[in-house]
Amino acid sequence: MKDLRIVVAEDETLVALSIIAQLKELGYQVVGDATDGGEAVELCEALRPDLVVMDISMPRVNGIQAAEIIKEKWLIPVVIVSGYSDENLIREAAAAGVFSYLIKPVTKQNLAPAIEVALRNHAAYCEAREExxxxxxxxxxxxxxxxxxxxxxxxxxxxxxxxxxxxxxxxxxxxxxxxxxxxxxxxxxxxxx
Known part of the structure; x- marks a missing residue:
């Protein structure tokens, strides 16, 4: 699904630019980028992307809180990016309805499978919800x-x-x-x- 429209939410500029560049190299379309979870929510409302790649630790509204809002309102799959593999964070992310969890540093080699997993998990979730x-x-x-x-x-x-x-x-x-x-x-x- 290379025509995927993606919003990126990352408060560290260099990391955000790197993720955006990798997504573009993978053939995805980055339709917006945010520096905090609140901004990511606003972009999702305005742009209705197919997927969100979002840092877990951001100012104002963190990635988990934003993922919960995004899933509840628009059912858009979220890939959380984190520098931490802490079990509590992973549990919180799963409880919020995150469809994939990715540990930094982000590379094309781990980003592509994380997106694929998120899309498949999202499709299975939607199917189960409809059923x-x-x-x-x-x-x-x-x-x-x-x-x-x-x-x-x-x-x-x-x-x-x-x-x-x-x-x-x-x-x-x-x-x-x-x-x-x-x-x-x-x-x-x-x-x-």
């Missing part, structure tokens, strides 16, 4: 259908199988989803109660 959302929605729909079946069973003295068959038949006849029909049954029951 989780889909499953939650299915569970909610199932609860609605069960509730509507219960209403039909009580009001029309039907068995569970008969109530389900009636809901399915109505759903097909009206060409609406079963969950939508269940909502209507529940709403009508509340109105008549």
């Amino acid at each position: 989780s959302s889909r499953l939650r929605e299915q569970l909610e729909e199932r609860k609605l259908i069960e509730r509507a079946k219960g209403i039909l069973m009580e009001k029309q003295h039907l068995t569970e199988a008969e109530a389900m068959k009636k809901l399915q038949k109505l759903s097909n006849a009206r060409n609406v989803k079963l969950a939508q029909l269940a909502r209507e049954v529940i709403a009508a029951n509340q109105l008549l109660s």
Whole structure:
């Protein structure tokens, strides 16, 4: 993914210039650079990059705090760059939702794999998040259908199988989803109660 749009956040000018040069040599497009986490957040809001490469230790807002905000608001993957391999920092970065962690000095040889890992982790995270959302929605729909079946069973003295068959038949006849029909049954029951 060489057309990747990247924001770099690093408070040390020489390190920032080095990272930017390496990213460009790797074929990536650097669309913005920041000197602190707050600025990185602002750039992400304005530019919506595909990835952020960010130092962990910066003034105002540190890299971990900024990564948390960026993930929460825009779900942009962040590669943290740090001079430290401290376990606590790594745990904090992971808890903040950082998708890759890179120890300085940054080289093309370790930057390229860190970006690849971040992109793959991000893709897996997005897929899992979508699946989780889909499953939650299915569970909610199932609860609605069960509730509507219960209403039909009580009001029309039907068995569970008969109530389900009636809901399915109505759903097909009206060409609406079963969950939508269940909502209507529940709403009508509340109105008549």
